[in-house]
């Protein structure tokens with residue numbers, strides 16, 4: 001009864017606050033769309049300078065998506081390479097082939113190198129006995145059939161991140177306002193139980209969280225065409241659990257904040273580290289001891305589950321550890337929230 | 348709901364119940380090393396209109412919050428309506444109005460009242476009826492559907508008072524209820540408070556306004572966390588040899604005529 005009243009009140013407050021609704025629902029879509037255009041655009045066409053390369057290779061490289069610019073002398077090409085006009089120079093000297101890469105943009109260099117390797121390896125193998133390129137590459141893909149763009153591969157993490165971030169922010173600010181305007185104290189002067197306050201908040205925010213999670217998942221998969229190999233319901237479940245953690249963590253931390261600005265100060269402390277450990281960046285090269293930090297971060301489990309579901313088509317048994325971890329975080333934060341409310345009323 | 352049925356029987360024999368509505372036994376409250384309330388002993392009787400009078404920072408709000416159960420004493424004990432605090436259930440029989448308005452400014456007056464009414468277990472027709480009744484009392488009926496952000500300061504104060512009256516509490520704790528309210532409306536609110544008192548409701552309020560203190564059954568003078576005198580307005584004047592409460596307050600409060 002009191003839980004319902006609290007939830008209804010939160011819904012009513014939200015509906016009156018158009019800006020906040022927009023932040024919750026439209027901001028994630030906007031940023032996702034931007035990310036989509038940045039990382040999913042046409043792959044960069046490497047500019048290749050060629051010197052003394054057979055003409056038939058030119059057309060092959062061009063078909064593979066390179067922009068070919070024949071040069072007559074190496075120094076001339078190298079000058080342009082230095083200025084950044086070229087991605088790579090492909091040249092022959094006697095019967096040796098050499099590729100010189102521009103190198104300041106690793107992804108561009110990599111794509112240039114890959115393109116050269118893939119289009120020319122069979123020819124090089126046949127025509128010359130170059131020791132360096134003699135092995136024939138046999139490329140195949142376990143997931144995504146080679147169609148995955150970088151957006152596809154970190155899209156699932158973003159989907160989880162936005163559910164987490166915006167719910168954290170809004171719940172934190174909403175609960176803080178309750179505290180600073182004195183309404184929380186007024187609430188505690190009524191015979192409400194502490195758990196009713198916490199669950200009222202969960203229920204009220206839950207309504208918007210479900211809508212937001214559905215919208216983000218639907219938009220990224222249907223409208224942006226994010227690669228999706230698993231069950232939509234599992235994506236939704238994971239997103240919901242992530243938002244639940246965000247909600248309980250946000251309200252908990254707002255107990256330690258005195259103003260909206262102090263909530264913002266939690267972002268670099270609480271949100272940013274989680275982004276680093278969530279799988280956006282490959283952690284294999286990191287100190288194994290540091291890697292273990294990711295086990296303390298809710299977003300890590302959410303992102304792991306979402307990637308599993310969307311990229312590898314994993315089912316519930318495969319992601320259950322992540323689900324349990326998220327549930328455990330939520331329960332722990334709920335208990336801590338109830339304890340923190342003791343600050344408002346001694347019992 | 349069973350809880351509320353129980354309250355009704357308590358209320359019906361309340362007037363001839365000799366037990367004090369509020370009993371404070373050696374209540375102290377410290378913030379860190381600073382003692383804000385010093386061993387307060389006070390009994391407020393049922394059906395009494397009790398005023399707490401004291402300068403700014405003397406500890407009135409701290410005392411009211413202790414009574415309302417929002418804060419726990421560092422020492423001593425608080426008995427509220429016969430129940431030893433802390434006790435959650437007894438809060439349903441108390442109406443509390445904080446010194447600063449605690450309202451949801453995005454919501455309309457009506458939505459605020461609906462929310463608080465639900466917290467006290469009011470629903471359906473009874474809730475509608477209570478909302479209409481308290482809003483009439485504080486003269487806000489025509490502003491029922493305005494968002495609170497569009498209310499004036501005095502209107503917010505009146506809405507806070509309405510919230511505290513919603514569930515027909517047997518004890519009212521009002522922290523400076525009439526601040527920012529114009530004289531005409533203040534008059535009508537006092538008329539209402541007196542009629543609530545006559546119905547047997549215990550009222551504890553804090554005030555800075557002397558003529559308000561004069562209308563209380565008894566006054567507690569509080570100064571630097573100490574209860575310096577507790578008596579009826581006449582008793583205080585007699586004891587201090589002063590003709591007005593204001594003078595009595597100065598004499599009894601600090602012991603000096605400033």
Ligand SMILES: Nc1ncnc2c1ncn2[C@@H]1O[C@H](COP(=O)(O)OP(=O)(O)OP(=O)(O)O)[C@@H](O)[C@H]1O
Nearest residue numbers: 378379383401402403404405406407408409410446
């Ligand atoms: N949370 C707190 N932490 C530290 N000190 C506090 C706290 N709350 C109140 N105080 C101190 O306790 C003293 C009494 O404060 P209180 O709010 O009870 O005064 P008051 O009589 O209600 O004053 P006013 O008439 O201005 O409302 C003040 O000196 C105040 O600084």
Ligand SMILES: [Mg+2]
Nearest residue numbers: 407408409446
């Ligand atoms: Mg005060």
